[in-house]
Every structure is written in structure tokens, then in C-alpha cells.
Amino acid sequence: MAGFQSLPGFREFYPEDFSRRQQIFRTWRQAAQAYGFQEYDAPVLEPLELYTTKSGDEIEGQLFSFTDKGGRDVALRPEMTPTVCRMVGAKAGALKRPIKWFSIAEFYRYERAQKGRLRAFNQFNADIFGEAGPEAEIELIALLIQCLAGFGLTKDDFYVRLSDRDLWFFYLEALGFNDAQARGILGAIDRYEKMGDDAFKGYAETHGELDADRKAKVLAFLKIKSLGELEAALAPYQSDKLAARLADWRKVLDGVGAMGLADFITVDLGVVRGLAYYTGFVFEAFDRKGDLRALAGGGRYNDLIKKLGYADLPAVGFAIGDVTTGLLIEQRGLAPKHATAPDVFVVLGGEAERKAAFADIRALRAAGWRVEYPFKDAAFGKQFKAAAESGAKLALIYGGDELAKGVVKIRDMSDRSEREVPRAEVVDAVRTALAGR
Ligand code: HAM
Numbered sequence: 001m002a003g004f005q006s007l008p009g010f011r012e013f014y015p016e017d018f019s020r021r022q023q024i025f026r027t028w029r030q031a032a033q034a035y036g037f038q039e040y041d042a043p044v045l046e047p048l049e050l051y052t053t054k055s056g057d058e059i060e061g062q063l064f065s066f067t068d069k070g071g072r073d074v075a076l077r078p079e080m081t082p083t084v085c086r087m088v089g090a091k092a093g094a095l096k097r098p099i100k101w102f103s104i105a106e107f108y109r110y111e112r113a114q115k116g117r118l119r120a121f122n123q124f125n126a127d128i129f130g131e132a133g134p135e136a137e138i139e140l141i142a143l144l145i146q147c148l149a150g151f152g153l154t155k156d157d158f159y160v161r162l163s164d165r166d167l168w169f170f171y172l173e174a175l176g177f178n179d180a181q182a183r184g185i186l187g188a189i190d191r192y193e194k195m196g197d198d199a200f201k202g203y204a205e206t207h208g209e210l211d212a213d214r215k216a217k218v219l220a221f222l223k224i225k226s227l228g229e230l231e232a233a234l235a236p237y238q239s240d241k242l243a244a245r246l247a248d249w250r251k252v253l254d255g256v257g258a259m260g261l262a263d264f265i266t267v268d269l270g271v272v273r274g275l276a277y278y279t280g281f282v283f284e285a286f287d288r289k290g291d292l293r294a295l296a297g298g299g300r301y302n303d304l305i306k307k308l309g310y311a312d313l314p315a316v317g318f319a320i321g322d323v324t325t326g327l328l329i330e331q332r333g334l335a336p337k338h339a340t341a342p343d344v345f346v347v348l349g350g351e352a353e354r355k356a357a358f359a360d361i362r363a364l365r366a367a368g369w370r371v372e373y374p375f376k377d378a379a380f381g382k383q384f385k386a387a388a389e390s391g392a393k394l395a396l397i398y399g400g401d402e403l404a405k406g407v408v409k410i411r412d413m414s415d416r417s418e419r420e421v422p423r424a425e426v427v428d429a430v431r432t433a434l435a436g437r
Contacts, residue, residue, distance in 0.1 A: 009119025016338040023336050024322050025104050027150040028124040032102040035143045037126055040101050042083045048073040050082045058274045062109040076108035080125040088129045089310025099129040116293040116324045127317025134248045136316045137281050138255035144285060144296055145264045147320050152334045158287050158295060161268035166280045168272065170241045171221060175214050181207050189222060190272045222270050227253055230267060277301040287328050295328065296320035341391030343434055346373035346398065347383040353398040360426050367427055388413065394433055
């Protein structure tokens with residue numbers, strides 16, 4: 001095998017792949033701007049410590065980390081959330097609220113290679129800081145839906161599963177679990193979809209066997225699929241905390257419904273999220289067929305900025321990945337064709353004509369058209385063939401006869417019609433010929 005291979009899980013973007021990625025980024029950026037989010041960027045390399053306590057065991061085990069030449073322990077960023085918290089925390093007093101920020105960036109996790117999971121991938125992150133109420137969740141869930149609907153994906157292609165870690169904690173507290181036990185149960189729930197009943201083995205090892213009655217209640221809670229079922233399940237418990245959470249649930253679902261997006265969202269308490277910092281609502285987006293790993297994930301993380309040593313600032317956000325999103329739009333035939341066709345192909349008589357054409361070529365390009373010309377002299381027939389193959393809309397012909405008359409010929413490639421225009425008017429003539437195409 002010649003040369004070197006790229007590392008496993010790292011992608012090269014040949015032009016066609018690159019243009020697909022650009023379409024994804026463009027769609028996300030448009031959505032974010034329409035929702036009034038502001039774009040930011042941040043370092044790729046961060047102090048290792050930013051992740052070792054904040055992101056949780058799963059991400060910690062996947063870090064690309066090393067000691068730099070100055071003896072610092074550093075890591076390539078596996079996610080944006082701790083970084084954006086530091087940025088917002090450091091200037092919290094000076095930023096106008098609500099703070100609505102987004103970014104598009106590359107992240108690195110040493111994951112086991114599998115479909116939809118790589119070691120270097122891009123995420124669109126959107127976060128709202130300084131808003132404690134569920135209005136922020138409504139805004140973000142709607143934005144997440146637009147980030148996928150913007151490709152032409154519909155409610156039949158993907159959906160958002162909404163859950164709530166606070167609700168779980170309050171419910172488990174009402175069932176008599178202490179905090180450590182509740183965390184153990186949430187860990188089991190996180191694994192339940194993949195492992196089934198075995199997910200509870202870890203809990204039993206640490207906290208003892210779970211009694212059948214409470215296990216049944218946990219599993220029933222896990223299977224809730226609507227607000228009505230949720231209200232019914234909580235009705236027997238007198239808890240202000242649970243009542244307040246239910247009020248927030250109604251607000252979020254009402255708000256998302258009022259935006260006309262009810263069909264995109266389901267109540268699903270099976271989602272608890274692996275990351276350590278989430279405190280309230282959590283949500284994930286999936287393809288309807290269930291072929292792919294998560295498209296996006298997020299939730300509320302009200303304590304993280306304070307844990308990093310800054311102000312007490314509520315926060316909620318999500319990230320959507322380019323790998324699974326790309327697979328889904330490909331599967332649905334929504335990926336764009338790679339467009340490289342020039343607007344104008346310039347056909348040149350020879351060296352003298354090439355020189356004469358250069359000023360016009362430069363002027364046409366400065367006006368914004370995509371203009372191509374052959375690098376080497378060739379017969380007219382060959383050049384017209386190349387013009388046709390390139391998909392150009394117009395050919396501009398710089399032959400000796402034309403130049404002697406002070407004109408240029410414009411050929412419409414669709415019907416081969418030709419006309420002559422004075423050289424001085426070539427930019428205007430191209431503008432007229434391309435108008436409305
Ligand atoms: P996450 O669930 O770890 O959340 O990642 C969000 C999305 O990034 C996933 O749903 C997936 O599309 C993509 N992703 C993650 N890991 C990989 C990988 N190895 N290969 C390809 N795609 C991947 C977070 O990262 C949170 N920081 C999101 C967040 C923002 N929460 C609040 N604000």
C-alpha cells in the first residue's frame with residue numbers, strides 16, 4: 001500500500017464529501033440565525049481537568065489526552081459544553097440576557113468504531129444561558145427540529161424523545177430511594193434499552209437487590225409515553241416538587257405544540273443521558289426507523305458554570321452531530337448533488353487570444369461568476385466538447401476573427417445560439433444572458 005493511511009475514525013473530505021458537509025453546516029447555521037443565536041468559537045485543545053470531573057466517566061475514558069511540552073496535561077475537546085460554560089462564566093456579568101449562542105466545530109473521542117460513531121466528528125452546539133424557565137427548552141427543542149427539518153426531513157423521518165432527570169430523582173425519592181441509590185437506578189435506566197434486565201445487575205452489586213414492587217414501579221415509569229400517563233402515574237404522590245415539574249412539562253409540551261411541532265416530540269422517560277452534568281429536562285433526537293445512533297442530545301445543566309468556579313447561571317442546550325445527520329439525509333435521498341458546473345466556459349483561439357481574454361475573465365470572476373478556461377491551447381472542437389462536458393451555461397469565444405473586429409461571441413450552451421457583443425460590454429452581456437438562470 002502506497003503512502004500513509006489516515007487514522008481510524010478520522011475522515012478526509014474529498015470535494016464531493018466536503019460540499020455535503022457544507023450543506024449540513026449551512027442548514028444548521030441558517031436555523032440558528034433564524035432563531036436569533038449568535039456564533040462563537042473556542043480552542044480545540046483544553047486543560048485535561050476541564051473534562052475529568054465535569055463530563056462523566058464515559059467521556060473521560062474516551063479522551064485524546066497527552067502531556068504537552070510545557071508539562072501540562074491537555075486533551076482534545078470531546079464536547080463543547082464545559083468550554084462554553086467557561087467562556088460565558090468568565091463574562092457572565094457583561095453579556096446581555098438571555099444568552100443564546102451556537103457553534104459548529106470538530107470534536108474528538110476515542111470511541112470504538114461503529115456505524116455513526118467516529119473518533120473525529122462535527123457538532124452543532126446551541127445553548128441558552130441565564131434562563132431558568134422552560135421557555136428556554138421550548139426554544140431549543142424547536143431549533144433542534146428545524147436543524148433537521150431544514151434538510152427536508154419530516155416527522156416521519158425523526159423525532160425527539162423528551163425526559164427529565166429531576167422528575168426521575170423526585171419520583172425515586174417519593175419511592176424511598178436515597179440520592180446514591182437514585183443515581184444507581186438512573187445508571188441502570190441509561191443501560192436498560194441496550195441490556196434489558198441485566199442493566200440492574202450493577203445496581204444490585206452496589207446497593208443490594210431491588211425489591212420487586214419498586215422495580216415494577218421504575219419499569220412502569222420508564223414505559224410512559226404521554227403527558228396523560230405521566231400525570232396518572234404521579235397522581236398518588238403528594239409532592240410539591242413533582243407538581244412543579246409537571247407544570248413545567250405542560251409548559252414545554254404546550255409550547256412545542258403551539259409551534260406546530262407536537263408530532264416531532266414524544267414523552268420518553270427511558271432517556272436519562274450519560275453525561276454527568278444534566279440536572280432537569282434531557283432530550284435526544286433519533287431517526288424513526290431506529291437504524292442509527294442518536295442524531296442529537298442535550299438538556300439542562302444548571303450547576304456546571306458554578307462548578308467551574310463562576311456565577312450561578314442556569315443553562316440548557318444540545319448538540320447535533322454531522323455523522324448520523326449525514327447518514328440520515330443520504331438514506332432519504334436528500335443529499336445535494338455536487339455542483340461544479342461553471343457559469344461561463346471561455347474558448348480561446350491561441351496564445352494572443354488567451355492574453356486578450358484574461359482581463360475579461362478576471363472581471364467576470366470579480367463580478368461573481370464561476371468562469372473556467374483551458375490551461376493549454378487546443379483545437380476549437382476539443383474546447384467546445386470540454387465546455388459541454390463541464391455543464392457550463394455559456395461559452396465565450398475569443399477567436400482571432402472576433403478580436404480583430406473588437407467583439408466576443410457568446411454561445412448559449414443549451415440551444416447553441418450565438419451572438420456577437422463588443423468586448424467592452426462582455427460583463428453586461430453575460431449578466432443579461434445569465435439573468436434568471
Ligand atoms: P452527546 O450526546 O455526547 O452530547 O453528543 C451529541 C451528539 O454528537 C450525538 O447525538 C451524536 O450525534 C454526536 N456524537 C457524539 N459522539 C460522536 C462520535 N463519536 N461520532 C459521531 N458523532 C458523535 C454532548 O456532546 C453534549 N455536550 C451536548 C450538549 C450541549 N448538552 C448541552 N449542550
